[in-house]
Amino acid sequence: MVSMKLDNRFKRQALNILLIGSGGREHALAWKISQSPLLTKLYMLPGNGGTYPLGERLVFEIEDHEQISDFCKAQAIDLVVIGPEAPLVDGLADDLRSQGIATFGPSAAAARLEGSKHFTKKLCSKMDIPTAAYGHFTNPANAHAYVQRQGTPIVIKADGLAAGKGVTIAQTPDEALAAIDNCFNGNFGDAGAEVVVEEFMTGEEASMFFLCDGTTALPFGTAQDHKAVGDGDTGPNTGGMGAYSPAPVLDAAMQQRVLQEIVEPTLRGMEAAGTPFSGVLYAGLIISDSGPKLIEYNVRFGDPECQVLMMRLESDLVPLLHACATGDLANHSAEWSNDAALTVVMAAKGYPGKATTGGFIGGLAGLNSADTHVFHAGTAMQEGMTIATGGRVLNITATGSSVSEAQARAYAAVDKVEWPDGFCRRDIGWRAIEREKTDG
Ligand code: AMP
Ligand code: GLY
Numbered sequence: 001m002v003s004m005k006l007d008n009r010f011k012r013q014a015l016n017i018l019l020i021g022s023g024g025r026e027h028a029l030a031w032k033i034s035q036s037p038l039l040t041k042l043y044m045l046p047g048n049g050g051t052y053p054l055g056e057r058l059v060f061e062i063e064d065h066e067q068i069s070d071f072c073k074a075q076a077i078d079l080v081v082i083g084p085e086a087p088l089v090d091g092l093a094d095d096l097r098s099q100g101i102a103t104f105g106p107s108a109a110a111a112r113l114e115g116s117k118h119f120t121k122k123l124c125s126k127m128d129i130p131t132a133a134y135g136h137f138t139n140p141a142n143a144h145a146y147v148q149r150q151g152t153p154i155v156i157k158a159d160g161l162a163a164g165k166g167v168t169i170a171q172t173p174d175e176a177l178a179a180i181d182n183c184f185n186g187n188f189g190d191a192g193a194e195v196v197v198e199e200f201m202t203g204e205e206a207s208m209f210f211l212c213d214g215t216t217a218l219p220f221g222t223a224q225d226h227k228a229v230g231d232g233d234t235g236p237n238t239g240g241m242g243a244y245s246p247a248p249v250l251d252a253a254m255q256q257r258v259l260q261e262i263v264e265p266t267l268r269g270m271e272a273a274g275t276p277f278s279g280v281l282y283a284g285l286i287i288s289d290s291g292p293k294l295i296e297y298n299v300r301f302g303d304p305e306c307q308v309l310m311m312r313l314e315s316d317l318v319p320l321l322h323a324c325a326t327g328d329l330a331n332h333s334a335e336w337s338n339d340a341a342l343t344v345v346m347a348a349k350g351y352p353g354k355a356t357t358g359g360f361i362g363g364l365a366g367l368n369s370a371d372t373h374v375f376h377a378g379t380a381m382q383e384g385m386t387i388a389t390g391g392r393v394l395n396i397t398a399t400g401s402s403v404s405e406a407q408a409r410a411y412a413a414v415d416k417v418e419w420p421d422g423f424c425r426r427d428i429g430w431r432a433i434e435r436e437k438t439d440g
Helices: 004-012 024-033 065-074 085-089 092-098 117-127 140-150 173-187 252-272 305-312 317-326 403-414 430-439
Strands: 015-021 039-046 079-082 134-137 154-158 167-170 195-199 204-213 217-225 228-230 234-237 242-245 278-288 291-298 340-348 372-376 379-382 385-388 392-400
Touching: 015 024, 015 065, 015 317, 024 039, 024 305, 024 317, 024 372, 024 392, 065 092, 079 092, 079 317, 085 092, 117 134, 117 195, 117 252, 117 291, 134 140, 140 154, 140 173, 140 195, 154 173, 167 173, 173 195, 204 252, 204 305, 204 317, 217 252, 217 305, 242 305, 242 403, 252 278, 252 291, 278 317, 305 340, 305 392, 340 403, 372 403, 392 403, 403 430
Parallel strands: 015 039, 015 079
Antiparallel strands: 134 195, 154 167, 154 195, 204 217, 204 278, 217 242, 228 234, 242 340, 278 291, 340 392, 372 392, 379 385
């Protein structure tokens, strides 16, 4: 519920909002923001083929921070919402805030929680946050020796941002040594100049999201992703082929442990270091026999996890994002639907390798309803038709009283999409659905 104080303030000040990014995540955020009674006008830099009806499309470069801040001043933008990690790591939030523009998203210093694995591991050690034991290396010989001492399975990670491709779970010493060499040989550019070698943790994987304003963390939903491209979790990893929310493994007690054992100490540590974290903190977790352990942080909403969260969020998103940007989150809470939500990613054939783009997509008209929504990702509008422009192209999203029901609705909609170049996994939600079957 929004506090009265804030309600009154917003009544006087309706908001112009600029949303940065072009993925399915940003379409879902735009969809939710555009339902807010507080919104005056939404601008999107640049948005995608699905966001046209929701906001005005801007076409300048996201790297041009000065142009963005000039635009914000000229158009009296009250809040900038930054979707992807790259502009955050690049300091866009700092540059906008230095011009007095309220911005949802962490500073570059705080975005190191995603941008550097070693940074996060050091913080975990300092704050006693449960995570995998690790070693950090700047040369291959020492990393090789560590692997020889620790044995396998073991996890090798390029330190920096490597588009989700910098992690190898090595089952044998040879694989581990090859993965280390692959990092140091420059295959991930600067991201691989430093390497983290980690203990392999066992347990079920799940994600939990937190809105943060530097001091306060507000739990903001749970989800499970499907990283592998193929059914049965086979084939190469992708940005995510589907997701559902909530994640059954993160029950209320486990969520409380994640908040108290992992996220609150993180915010305290960041604040103490003079780099408070604001924005959304996405905790990738393993739920082990001894409790939750941190795999990694992202400093943004997950894509496609955001799509399922937005389908379930009943509160107005705008005051929540604004409160993160202005340090007022302690006065807020978030209300969620009890329904499950599930999203199926439709990708262009070839993804995650070279994808077949340019094809027309039909059958989309009439798919949106009270329980189903098509979020666009890599699409553009061409002469009134939707065309595929990227790897992950559509997120067919549905709600239901169970994950099974949401899945049935999502695939019923998928089957109406006319797009010969597209494919999707047919088993999104399998883990939760098996649990629903067992639990009756
Ligand atoms: P990351 O890019 O750090 O999220 O890692 C990619 C995936 O590798 C994660 O989603 C996990 O499935 C897996 N993973 C990463 N680190 C570990 C670890 N220490 N133990 C087990 N699995 C891991
Ligand atoms: N779906 C995984 C991510 O957004 O990083």
